[in-house]
Amino acid sequence: MLLLAAFSYASVPPVEITEVQVNGIGLSEDHTTRLSIERGEYLNLWIRLEALEDAKDIQMRVFIDGYEHSRLDDIADQTGVFDVEESVEYIKRLKVKLPSNMDRDNYKIKLFVSTRDGYVREYYYNILVDVPRHSMIVRDIALNPEYRIRAGSYLSAIVRLQNTGARDQRGVKVTLQIPELGVAASDFVNKVEGGDSISTEEIAVRIPECVESKEYEMTIKVEFNDGYDSITSTHKIFVVESDLCEVPEEPVEKVIISMPSVKETAKVGERVTFTAAMVNTGKATKTFILRAQGAEWADVQMSENLVVLKEGESKVVFIYATPKEGTAGTNVMVFSIESEGEIVKEVPLTVKVEEAPVQPDKTVDNLRAALEIGIIVLVVILVIIVLILAFSKVKKK
Structure with a gap:
């Protein structure tokens, strides 16, 4: 009798999911129509649930099975435990990312609602994981040296690319740059077929000699689809001060x-x-x-x-x-x-x-004499001019 009572309690669902949306689109449980989602995208789940009775320690988990590398990169998310009260609706949000190398195929979103005492309710929603038309990712970067580099030396990189899109990519441009140091270098990959991976040639930049010893941000930019699309991968390097750098002495202000x-x-x-x-x-x-x-x-x-x-x-x-x-x-x-x-x-x-008597200033005396002579000369000239004018008037009469 006790076992039957316990089984009955565990079989009664404390909550019921009434609505599920993925990226704003409503889904119906086990509906034959599938939602197409491109790999590399996020699935944002919006879940409405109704409490059928008071319950404690409820938890929700979403996951997608069938990914080849799920042992290391599980496609899953879950809520923390929560309590509910009867006749109250609750909204929960979950989020998972579809790996960029996931196979194009049909999958099921599996949504589990469980309690601590053993109740589990499962919901399934059909989706189609599709392949984007143009998509590329940086799979790996081989740096030489790997992290610490001395100023004045060269940093080289080999970039491993993967075409995760449906179309082949031609003329892919890969640029290594350290914006803060103002250095950059590029390489071109002629062709990358859909689904294939390829490595660039060695791309090298020279670190300036006289730069501050600290960590810098290095970026790898990949331009594809005739330059209309691009992705950027960011990494860190540490530059060590160079012995070749001679810091000029500041001029003395004097x-x-x-x-x-x-x-x-x-x-x-x-x-x-x-x-x-x-x-x-x-x-x-x-x-x-x-x-x-x-x-x-x-x-x-x-x-x-x-x-x-x-x-x-x-x-x-x-x-x-x-x-x-x-x-x-x-x-x-x-x-x-x-x-x-x-x-x-x-x-x-x-x-x-x-000590000596003050002598008259000969310069002043000379100047005074010159002025006196000048004045006399001017007076004489004025007298002559007056006489000439007077004589001219008499002559005319």
């Missing part, structure tokens, strides 16, 4: 300042001149402020005290010092150059002052 003379001799009232040549050897524009400190013993002037130098530009600055009365002896002032709030250079300038 300003060259030279002063031919820092010592002069002068008499009181006599002006002396110091010269400072400045050259900007850097790439950035520099601004300099020029100052003379400790020069109370002289009247000091500069040709300019704010200097702006662009890249590679040079300029000459003149510092004029005229010793004052009572400053005989050795006198020193400090010529300083500042940039961005920092002292770039400080140069002591020394003037030995000799």
Whole structure:
């Protein structure tokens, strides 16, 4: 009696599948009309089920048998366990991928609903796995070296292709490229018959010498169907730094300042001149402020005290010092150059002052005499012009 009760409990279905869709198309259980799906595609199953009673630990599993390599690559998916309440509908989703090398044939989608205590309900849906008109896959890649490669050396690859489409492919282009390094190389395969596999010739690219040591992404792009279709396979390689790469030293950003003379001799009232040549050897524009400190013993002037130098530009600055009365002896002032709030250079300038009476400036006297002579000449010329005009008027009368 107990065995009969247990059998009756296990035979009562706790849930019932009321609708199944594959890639948005509704399927009927064991219907004679088959759904055609190309190999290499995904089957997205949308399942509606109704709970006929309260139940716990239910699980759904979908699978397709008959694939030659199913032991290693099973075509299956399943839900986690779930509970249901009577008179409630539930939606479940499952997903499987059809291998690209699956035989063209009729198959059954097998959908199982089971419980922990042994109940199993099976549903079967007919499909036709078809062959796409144009399709190719990268079966394998033989790299030399396989992963780690030294910068400055060559990376070669032999690519194994398979035509998984119904049509033969001609003029298949295979390109190896490392986008981040800007290197690429290509090879052409004349013909690949439907269902056949073929290997390319060796494709090689040279890794630049001076590149960062790190992992890079390498891609294999296959163009077929007269270039209208393509597939891409991505792989990783690690580039090791090369000993051949000489990293150039960064140029030192500096300003060259030279002063031919820092010592002069002068008499009181006599002006002396110091010269400072400045050259900007850097790439950035520099601004300099020029100052003379400790020069109370002289009247000091500069040709300019704010200097702006662009890249590679040079300029000459003149510092004029005229010793004052009572400053005989050795006198020193400090010529300083500042940039961005920092002292770039400080140069002591020394003037030995000799006591002597200030002589009149002969140049000024000569200029004054020349001006006086010029004015006299102009007056004489004006008088002559007036006399000529007056004489002309008298003659006409």
